[in-house]
Amino acid sequence: MHPTLIACSHGTSSPDGQAAIAALVSAVAARRPDLDVRAAFVDVQEPSIGPVLEDLEGVPTRVVPLLLSAGYHVYVDLSEAVSARPAATLAGALGPDPRLAQLLADRLDAAGLRDDDTVILAAAGSSDARAVDDCRDLAEALGQLIGRPSPAAYLSAAEPRLDAAVSRARATGGRVVVATYLLAPGFFADLAARCGADVVTPPLLLPTQPPPEALVDLVLDRYAG
Incomplete structure (x- = not known):
């Protein structure tokens, strides 16, 4: 029997964000009909990860964080929840x-x-230096793909802040374009959209579009370990 896949996202009060994340979880389940795929959240929405794991007590379970970088929620919230359940592992x-x-x-x-x-790459930001490093690594990879620097800036908890980075970039002339490194619509995506850039790309998931196949692949790869 395959371990149950718990797709655990941050949670949002945005209906569009909720729909976008739900569509990703559904796409993962559709890709792997042999798996029991369940959703959980670390904040804002229910069910939270604790009750979902409790409901699966003794059942082999693999928690996959639907989070773009590993900060407090991965290293503390999810790690503690999983460590209390011998049958569970954390991707x-x-x-x-x-x-x-x-x-x-x-x-x-x-x-x-x-x-x-x-x-400029716009990320949510974290007080955990490891999460900030993750975002910088992604910004470097993006820069290599597009043939120019794409430094990371943040919407909270880390520096430089996105609005300040956009203001400084204006001094160089030309358009300022923000690549939104957020998983789904919500509070942070709304902040990014108001940062003052000439162009702000949408989050990676949108309620009006099917989830990118690459994201479905990525979730399942994390599940596989």
């Missing part, structure tokens, strides 16, 4: 991963990226 966060960089590059291309645009 790594989704990022950094070359497929995420490619998805961001595709978003920039679809947005009409120009040769003289200045690009």
Whole structure:
């Protein structure tokens, strides 16, 4: 019997964000009908990870964080929840991963990226230095794909802040384009959209579009370990 896959996301009060994450979980389940796939959340939404694991007491379980970098929620919240359940294991966060960089590059291309645009990667931010390092690694990978620097800036908890980075980039002339390194619509995506850039790409998941196959692949790869 395959371990149950618990797809654990942050949670959001945004209906669009909720729909986008639910679509990803559904796509993972559709790709692997042999798996028991369940959703859980670390904040805002229910069910939280604790009750889901309790419901599966004694059942082999693999928790896959639907999080782009590994910060407090992975190293503390999910690690503690899983460590209390001998039958459960914890996968790594989704990022950094070359497929995420490619998805961001595709978003920039679809947005009409120009040769003289200045690009900034917008991430949620974290007080955990390891999560910030993850974002910097992803920004470097994106820069290699698009042939120019795409430094990371943050919406909370880390420096530089996105609005400040956009303001500084304006001094160089040309358009400022923000690559939104967020999984789904919600509070942070709304902040990114108001950062003052000329172009802001949408999050990686949208309620009006099927989840990218690369994201489904990534979730299942993390599950497989």
